[in-house]
Amino acid sequence: MVPGFLSKNKHIILYGVSLAVLLFLLKWLELRLVIIDHAFELYVGAIAVLFTLLGIWLALRLSRPKVRTIVVEKEVLVQPQGNGFELNxxxxxxxxxxxxxxxxxxxxxxxxxxxxxxxxxxxxxxxxxxxxxxxxxxxxxxxxxxxxxxxxxxxxxx
Amino acid sequence: MVPGFLSKNKHIILYGVSLAVLLFLLKWLELRLVIIDHAFELYVGAIAVLFTLLGIWLALRLSRPKVRTIVVEKEVLVQPQGNGFELNxxxxxxxxxxxxxxxxxxxxxxxxxxxxxxxxxxxxxxxxxxxxxxxxxxxxxxxxxxxxxxxxxxxxxx
DNA sequence: CCCAAATTCATGCTAAAGTATGAACGGGGA
DNA sequence: TCCCCGTTCATACTTTAGCATGAATTTGGG
Known part of the structure; x- marks a missing residue:
């Protein structure tokens, strides 16, 4: 769109990107510290989440579908006639x-x-x-x- | 069945029971050692089992039951009698x-x-x-x- | 063999069913 | 308005159904 935009603001962009990367690194390090500090709890939590998902998967996979048998009475006209006479x-x-x-x-x-x-x-x-x-x-x-x-x-x- | 059975074999029974209790204690101690040695794995395993069960429970509870509807047509004999008279x-x-x-x-x-x-x-x-x-x-x-x-x-x- | 029930038949009579004919009345359509 | 049709009724007659009674013959079972 604007051809000379990059060359004109090279320094400003470089500075902004550098700042962003730095902030990103800081955040990442912070996250790593948190992970290291609470490694056990996170591990257990991950296990809990994973096995919960496993349980859900197992249940959905293995639970036999409930079979609801619906008996529909279909009326069938039957001729009881067929010369069906029984002497009483x-x-x-x-x-x-x-x-x-x-x-x-x-x-x-x-x-x-x-x-x-x-x-x-x-x-x-x-x-x-x-x-x-x-x-x-x-x-x-x-x-x-x-x-x-x-x-x-x-x-x-x- | 045999009334005098207990009194006659008192010593033998006592010995047997003592031996059994001793063996049970040994096994229990052994089990405790195992538990202490592998406390972390057991904890994680318990978590896994519990959350698996939780997942299964959640799945069974929240997922709408799979209902496979089987329609069985049952033929019912219908008497065309029932005062079924149509004027010609x-x-x-x-x-x-x-x-x-x-x-x-x-x-x-x-x-x-x-x-x-x-x-x-x-x-x-x-x-x-x-x-x-x-x-x-x-x-x-x-x-x-x-x-x-x-x-x-x-x-x-x- | 004998008896009871089933089947058959007749006669005389009354009641009901069925035939023939005519007629009156009312509603609805041409 | 007139006519057709359904409905009603009557009278006279013939035929059939049904009742009462008695009796002869056959038949199946004790």
Missing amino acids: EKELARLAISNRELEVLQLMAEGLSNQEIAARLFVSLSTIKTHTSRLFEKMDVKRRTQAVEMGKRLHIIP | EKELARLAISNRELEVLQLMAEGLSNQEIAARLFVSLSTIKTHTSRLFEKMDVKRRTQAVEMGKRLHIIP
């Missing part, structure tokens, strides 16, 4: 419903009339009427619709 | 079933007679008969049991 034998036994009566109940649940059920089972209409009456009595209902309802609710029919 | 609006619209007719169909599915449905809805038996007839016509069935069956199958009723 207990209710069937409790109500004392016979095989034939169960057959009639099943056909009834399909929406067949007594006449159609009779044709399906190769018996007369009277027989079906008897069966249905007994069914209603055993199941404690008054109508075929109620019988079907009850049957489904008790898992007697699908 | 499409089928309802396709069959052009009115609100009132749907009400009648629902009560029919509960096993009520026409008379009971009429009482429940505060209308006459004739009205219910009209509704049921229209229902059977629209659903293309012949009996109430079939209507209920069809309704459940088409998800029009629960």
